[in-house]
Amino acid sequence: MNKWRCNVCGYIHEGDKPPAECPICGVGPEDFVVVKELAAEQQLAVKRWKCTVCDYVHTGDTPPDSCPLCGVGSELFVLLLDEAVKLTREAVAEAGPETANSALDKISYGLYIVTSIKDNTINGQCCNTVFQVTSNPLRVSICLNKNNLTHEYVVASGVFAVSMLGSDQTDAVRRFGYQSGRNVDKFAGIEYIFGKNGCPILKDCLAYIEAKVLPDKTVDIGTHTLFIADVTSGRMVANAEALTYSLYRRSKR
Numbered sequence: 001m002n003k004w005r006c007n008v009c010g011y012i013h014e015g016d017k018p019p020a021e022c023p024i025c026g027v028g029p030e031d032f033v034v035v036k037e038l039a040a041e042q043q044l045a046v047k048r049w050k051c052t053v054c055d056y057v058h059t060g061d062t063p064p065d066s067c068p069l070c071g072v073g074s075e076l077f078v079l080l081l082d083e084a085v086k087l088t089r090e091a092v093a094e095a096g097p098e099t100a101n102s103a104l105d106k107i108s109y110g111l112y113i114v115t116s117i118k119d120n121t122i123n124g125q126c127c128n129t130v131f132q133v134t135s136n137p138l139r140v141s142i143c144l145n146k147n148n149l150t151h152e153y154v155v156a157s158g159v160f161a162v163s164m165l166g167s168d169q170t171d172a173v174r175r176f177g178y179q180s181g182r183n184v185d186k187f188a189g190i191e192y193i194f195g196k197n198g199c200p201i202l203k204d205c206l207a208y209i210e211a212k213v214l215p216d217k218t219v220d221i222g223t224h225t226l227f228i229a230d231v232t233s234g235r236m237v238a239n240a241e242a243l244t245y246s247l248y249r250r251s252k253r
């Protein structure tokens with residue numbers, strides 16, 4: 001028996017063959033690879049390609065023909081240059097946007113499930129762009145792609161909730177981050193409870209907050225909208241280690 005890892009979402013399948021379809025993100029057997037435990041140096045030797053539209057990172061010698069998340073072609077992928085350089089005047093002179101992509105990859109993020117409501121229906125998505133922006137008043141920002149159903153719900157209701165994930169909750173990232181609520185009910189089989197503002201909160205979160213969007217402070221930034229919101233409520237649920245983007249990436253290798 002082998003272990004097969006989905007190259008797109010990181011789902012692990014056990015069996016002699018890869019599954020006909022990934023149960024999480026829907027790709028076929030060609031996107032599954034046999035899991036080999038790579039040494040740390042080998043992991044660093046694997047090329048990483050970043051989609052410039054949705055930030056999906058693909059590992060392999062070449063970029064994928066099309067982005068499994070947003071569908072754009074291989075020409076919109078950039079190679080992340082992980083090569084480290086000594087910081088000299090020449091190194092600074094040679095640097096440009098291509099090298100900046102790898103630098104930006106060093107920004108650390110947490111991973112969260114942002115949920116919202118519209119006309120008594122609920123939806124949620126995985127989101128790394130959640131930050132506390134001020135303490136007095138308590139305010140956070142989130143940045144959502146205009147194509148996402150969650151974006152539509154946040155615009156419609158003006159409220160959202162953020163469920164913070166624990167370091168072992170990578171399956172929630174797969175469930176909420178690689179499929180749209182337009183095609184599936186992401187809450188089927190998930191335990192949740194409604195917050196005061198009506199948005200669902202994952203029962204096994206580490207902590208959660210509820211927030212109310214400040215429309216006059218919301219910014220259209222092209223592909224995405226940056227929402228600034230007042231934190232109206234929130235609570236610690238379990239005091240454990242939080243999931244970060246880098247922990248999640250490591251779980252996918």
Ligand SMILES: Cc1cc2nc3c(=O)[nH]c(=O)nc-3n(C[C@H](O)[C@H](O)[C@H](O)COP(=O)(O)O)c2cc1C
Binds near residue numbers: 148149151173177
């Ligand atoms: C690790 C990870 C982080 C993500 N971060 C964001 C984000 O910060 N903003 C965003 O708009 N989408 C982000 N996404 C993509 C959405 O979660 C994804 O497009 C989702 O399918 C949208 O679902 P919806 O259409 O049901 O709202 C992220 C996905 C993953 C896997």
Ligand SMILES: [Zn+2]
Binds near residue numbers: 009010025
């Ligand atoms: Zn998958």
Ligand SMILES: [Zn+2]
Binds near residue numbers: 052054069071072
């Ligand atoms: Zn993409």
